[in-house]
Amino acid sequence: MASVIKQVEQYIAAHHEEYVERLKAFLRIPSISTAPDAAADTRRAGAWVCELLQGCGVAAELVDTPKHPCVIGDSGPVNGGGPTVLLYGHYDVQPVGALPLWKTPPFEPEVRDGRIYARGAADDKGQVLTHLLALEAWKKVAGRLPVRVKLLIEGEEEIGSVNLEPLVRAQRDRLACDYVALSDTAKLDDDTPAITYGTRGLVYKEIRVYGPSADLHSGSFGGSVANPGNALARILAALKDDRQRVTIPGFYDDVAELGATERKQMDRLPFDEPAYLRSLGSAALVGEAGFSTLQRRWCRPTLDVNGLFGGYMGAGAATLIPAWVGAKVSMRIVPKQNPRKISEAFDAAVRKLAGADVRIEIDTHSLAAPYLCPIDSPGAQAAARAITAGTGRAPAFIREGGTLPILPMFKDILGADSLMIGFALPNCNAHSPNEFFVLEDFYAGIRTSAHFLQTLAEL
């Protein structure tokens, strides 16, 4: 077996130049899923993926959704069984933003200093392609895959995967798998590959506080009537205490505390706190008392004001008591907090803080669960071995503070844990001008994916 993977590696090494040309072809398709006229180009990118898969003998089709189609593929059963892996990714890309900020046009990929620049280079076409090319290399070299591979490459990730959950639910049997693997995350830093094994969930709220039925003159009425602006400030301020703990009753009840092993492992990660602070431009790092910065970002729940609005917002002065003001407030939640329970606790706390002097409305914009993959699972260990083999370095096990609602969804519907194997750089401009993917990471990703099929087969 070792000799086959060696041959696959050699095959990959011999095709670097061709791979870059094929990546360029993929990147030239402007599949901006949110664009008003995106249907044809987005579908074209999906079809491109389909054809590549079919070209190496994987059954693949474009499955329509109410908006952009989804590629579903299956390599078919392999001799001797073994785990089945579902490769997830997306072929749609972010809008390009301000064109003048791009050094070269976003859909005319160009290689400079060992990086390929284009919209979608890192997020997620370049990373999707690592897996597709690994499959192809295996097929070309060995005529077969070491494990059964299924594919789910969607065209709506950048618009919130709006049609993915119903699709996965409907195609549940067809997508049945032991593990989900995806490459839509980043390395820890330039030198350190990473497996991301946890994400935080999200409860996103909008509070509107209502006072008088119309804006009042703050001179004539000020001091005699509840001011929604003061009331909102009081409510928001009371949601966190001096130690940066969220005060909502029951908020921390279900929080899974970090185990000693995981905490130690996290403390060992190379994390340059002064550099982090400098990169943010903030005056200070501030967070929940008793936790490190990485713990605060990855493993602890928090509550942030995302926006404030209402009353007089223009230049200069207007002397009014606003009829209403509002705030966007979001909470990141961690295993094993339940988004619905936190949402209800938030509402109750806010209503209680508001009291009877003002009227309150609360909207819920997002409810998404956190996700945690057991890092000692056979699949995670197989991924780690593959990364070590593919990159020459053992991966860091890291978490992510952001939210990927598809992960708990896969767990819920397919019963499978997700392995996040990211090859982008943290500063790859994923949603900004001049997005890039380092070519050495592209090649390392292909090698890693090829090894991963092997390490999975050896489980």
Added chain:
Amino acid sequence: MASVIKQVEQYIAAHHEEYVERLKAFLRIPSISTAPDAAADTRRAGAWVCELLQGCGVAAELVDTPKHPCVIGDSGPVNGGGPTVLLYGHYDVQPVGALPLWKTPPFEPEVRDGRIYARGAADDKGQVLTHLLALEAWKKVAGRLPVRVKLLIEGEEEIGSVNLEPLVRAQRDRLACDYVALSDTAKLDDDTPAITYGTRGLVYKEIRVYGPSADLHSGSFGGSVANPGNALARILAALKDDRQRVTIPGFYDDVAELGATERKQMDRLPFDEPAYLRSLGSAALVGEAGFSTLQRRWCRPTLDVNGLFGGYMGAGAATLIPAWVGAKVSMRIVPKQNPRKISEAFDAAVRKLAGADVRIEIDTHSLAAPYLCPIDSPGAQAAARAITAGTGRAPAFIREGGTLPILPMFKDILGADSLMIGFALPNCNAHSPNEFFVLEDFYAGIRTSAHFLQTLAEL
């Protein structure tokens, strides 16, 4: 003499319909002094006032200032001397706010149920016009005025009378007078005319709180960095305590407490608190513990949030930690608080509350002193007699929670006390959509102004 004022009254009564048409013409000029392109329209409103005065033989001119011009007029000396009164008012208006909230467009005046609706109807075009039409009536009927009348009708009241003080200082001799009279205030209620003898001062601030150098992803970074939105809420909340007392150190040090006589008189005023609450549409009356609603509005200082802004303010959700947020915050101050001292105390308190985790900028948009007129002065008593004659009811002596920075300025530069004879209703939507002026009050105002010239002459 009594027969002349009778004839003036009859003349006024015979011209009601024409007066409404002329008021409509005045109101059609969109003289929003704060609008970026207001110059021409604002000047046009000033010119309209000038022409009216010139039409009844009062020398009047538009005097330029760095922004909007000011009407200065003088009827000239009268036989037999007597006091000189300076009529002050303003021809500029507030911005209109959200157009869809107006039942009819703000600059297309419409009479409904005995009220004229338009921006500026009550504040202050309708009230200014009462005086101009009273002068005109006197001139038409008697060919003369009973006292010397000077006029100062500015175009910058709604932007803080920014150029008035230098103008009054420069034109000090030309504006010399025994009393200032103005109608830019309200009746006590629908049935009770009023002389307003005191106003609160104003200290208007803008706070901006800065955190990271750009908006951050609230997932990746939330919990590890000071959020300016949370910080601002904390600062604003801490500026008032549970008893609605302002917590700024030294804030109450110089407050003149109400004397027993004035407090008793105030307690006797017909004030329907449940009706007041209903008119505001608020859930409850809330204010400084230990004081009545009228005391809170007129004689006690307070602090109000006027606006909140920053971060994500659009529809739905954006998961960001804002780079900055801001608030407009104003304080109403009372005799003998000093605006500059309060301003400095506010800045110090806010900076202390902000701490070192965020960066703070504070702008001062207004600093204005409170004002108090002796109610037993001959001029005040003449005004009271005029109101009784013009409306059939003795006026209540009241204070106003709002600020007229010009009053202490007139006292300072011209040495004259100001008599505030207001005919608007307290709920006239002066700074809100659907501003209105009751036509019967418009007519009563014209009659009162006509009588006032007479009662002044009799001093």
